[in-house]
């Protein structure tokens with residue numbers, strides 16, 4: 684068996700999608716691979732945002748394993764990592780991890796985070812071997828959007844008169860959540876690919892918050908759903924109120940688009956964020972565990988008002 688590790692290319696995307704669906708549907712015991720996050724594509728959008736952060740392993744010339752990462756400025760998020768089930772337990776995940784860690788080490792990240800299954804000792808052990816340390820639970824939460832009125836000050840990035848100015852304000856806002864945290868690549872990619880919308884919420888002091896939302900074909904959201912990849916409120920005393928308004932903006936946007944469900948995740952270390960989401964009616968559908976390399980709290984702290992999807 685000839686095994687080769689190499690960068691993932693655009694031509695690999697269809698095979699990488701199959702690898703991802705087959706691996707996860709097998710893991711979850713789903714007989715139909717297309718039923719796993721039906722209609723969602725986490726491979727294409729992620730590869731387009733940061734192709735250099737994606738690796739593949741070929742076995743005898745065909746793709747057998749794939750791993751991607753997200754570049755959020757000073758923060759890297761690793762995942763998803765998948766191996767075709769017929770090759771499980773032959774060391775392919777370790778090959779991908781070795782290659783991804785090499786990419787990470789050439790960048791200047793403050794930390795890399797990942798989302799994994801807290802109930803799986805083998806997943807945890809795999810990542811621990813590469814320097815990741817278990818942190819707190821990430822709650823993936825959901826809610827059918829209620830007929831909220833759009834809050835005052837809501838605008839859409841796709842209609843912005845000064846997109847570069849908006850991107851600068853977003854960068855300043857995320858820098859207040861975590862030094863160097865930068866979602867501009869994600870915002871640009873959604874706009875370029877028509878993968879959803881970035882919501883902009885202003886108040887009398889400027890940008891109060893923004894939400895990077897996937898929905899529709901080719902996006903990371905499942906059919907009929909809206910997936911919030913990242914949303915954050917400007918830090919400070921008014922942050923809880925800004926965050927609650929941002930949640931209302933997210934719901935009103937989903938409602939307008941006739942989407943049946945909003946999917947959002949937060950690390951429970953952001954305890955105030957988690958509480959506001961519970962108060963707003965969000966219910967946890969799945970728990971993951973955050974692992975960090977090096978061990979760090981990052982922005983998973985009570986006074987940080989952010990939601991993000993690390994899956």
Ligand SMILES: CC(C)(COP(=O)(O)OP(=O)(O)OC[C@H]1O[C@@H](n2cnc3c(N)ncnc32)[C@H](O)[C@@H]1OP(=O)(O)O)[C@@H](O)C(=O)NCCC(=O)NCCS
Pocket residue numbers: 706707710762763764765766767770771772773774775776777778798799800803805806808809
């Ligand atoms: C988890 C996964 C990537 C491991 O791939 P792999 O190539 O079999 O892993 P390796 O052979 O390199 O072995 C790495 C470790 O993973 C463990 N592992 C292998 N298959 C596994 C499975 N189905 N579930 C959990 N752990 C598994 C191995 O036991 C090994 O741990 P150990 O050596 O300490 O016992 C693969 O099983 C997979 O694609 N699973 C479904 C998708 C998934 O869960 N991805 C990770 C999301 S965080």
